Amino acid sequence: MNSNNNKYLTLLSKVLTKGASLEEKEQLEQWTNEDSTQKAFVEETTKVWNLSKNYAEELPLDMNKAWAKFEAKLETKKAKPTLLRSLTSYWKAAAIIGLVATSLIWFATQNVAEAIPVLAMVETGAEEQKELTLPDGSLVLLNENSRLTYAKDFSVREVRLEGEAFFEVTKQNGQSFEIKTQTTKTRVLGTSFNVRAYAKTPVEVAVITGKVAVESIEEGTNASVILLPNEGVVYDAIANTMEKNKQTSPNSLAWKTQELVFDNMALENVIETLERYFEVEIDSDAKILNCHYTGTFKEPKLDEVFKTIAFTFPTDLDIKKVDGKYILVGEGCE
Incomplete structure (x- = not known):
């Protein structure tokens, strides 16, 4: 619970139980008039309290103790079950429960609003x-x-x-x-x-x-x-x-730099880099994966990259596109 709100809940309980000083009453009144939500809370809580027929016992600030004390009172009332006392107990219960529930709901609403960032x-x-x-x-x-x-x-x-x-x-x-x-x-x-x-x-x-x-x-x-x-x-x-x-890939920032760099890189890793950069699927003969390639491409286009790799590759390399997938076929490297 917000410590500032808790302070004014304490003041409100003192006012309702007629235990507040003039200064405390003025503090509560000032706080009440600062915000329409705060004013509505005080007015509704006062109405609920008044339903208790001015039950003049100081409201405990510890909610758990308040509930335990209330249950104890109910047990005492059971010993003398008269209609009048039953009704009185009902209104006392309604007042205490109403005040506690209203307070908790209101403060929870305030705290949730404060806790959720924009x-x-x-x-x-x-x-x-x-x-x-x-x-x-x-x-x-x-x-x-x-x-x-x-x-x-x-x-x-x-x-x-x-x-x-x-x-x-x-x-x-x-x-x-x-x-x-x-x-x-x-x-x-x-x-x-x-x-x-x-x-x-x-x-x-x-x-x-x-x-x-x-x-x-x-x-x-x-x-x-x-x-x-x-x-x-x-x-x-x-x-x-x-x-x-220990060494980051030279192409880990290729999406940012718009540049692909292959420095004696195994073709298997070249293919992985091209698949990731161009978001395509590439298959190849297993025997060419141990070949290495060196080259740099600025603002690369896939077709241009394939043509350059095929032209400079140490052995014959054929690149086909079948059903949206690229296939690399060629002889292996020694």
């Missing part, structure tokens, strides 16, 4: 990216099909991410910054890093600068890791595994 949400669709500046000055680049949610007042530096985003977090007097996904929490002070957390896929975090702590928030797990620049981690919630990589 949220801001930024979303992107297919092939759409958005840049935004958070209230603390941190910069976010949101990748396609993603959603970022945070409290507008940003009193706590915390965001929730569904999808992928690159963060440049500002330092703020040692206050941490947290990114929550469905299965992980990433905590930083001031740094730049990438978080990938699309539905039904492992969460990936890649650090560019600074220091980042990543931990699982799945029930029954306690996996965590500290990442330094150029380090990354992949958390698979289904397998409950957290794998730290």
Whole structure:
């Protein structure tokens, strides 16, 4: 219960039981007239109290003790069950229960209203990216099909991410910054890093600068890791595994930089990178997967990438498209 509201509930109980001083009465009156909701509460509570026929016993402030005391009174009344006393007990019960219930409902309503923050949400669709500046000055680049949610007042530096985003977090007097996904929490002070957390896929975090702590928030797990620049981690919630990589993939930020870099990379990894970047399915002969490829593509187009790879490949490479799927066929490398 809000301590300020609790103070005025105490004053109201004193006024109703005629135990309030003149100063306390004035304080309650001033508070009552400050807000229409507060005024309605005082008026309704007073009406309920008056139904008790001015039951002149001080209202206990401990709700549990009040209820226990009330039950004890009912047990006493059972010994002398007259109609008049039964009715009197009924009205006393109604008054106490009404006052307690009305108070609790009103305060609960106030506390709930105070507890629920006003949220801001930024979303992107297919092939759409958005840049935004958070209230603390941190910069976010949101990748396609993603959603970022945070409290507008940003009193706590915390965001929730569904999808992928690159963060440049500002330092703020040692206050941490947290990114929550469905299965992980990433905590930083001031740094730049990438978080990938699309539905039904492992969460990936890649650090560019600074220091980042990543931990699982799945029930029954306690996996965590500290990442330094150029380090990354992949958390698979289904397998409950957290794998730290000492060297991040050169293409972990390709969606942001619009550049693909292959430096003597195994074709198997090249294919994985192309599937992820272009959101396509690629099959190949197993015998060509051990071949390596080197090349850089700025603002890449898939057809151009395939043509360049086929032209510069150490052996003959044929690329076909069948039923929406790309198939790579060729001879293996020694």
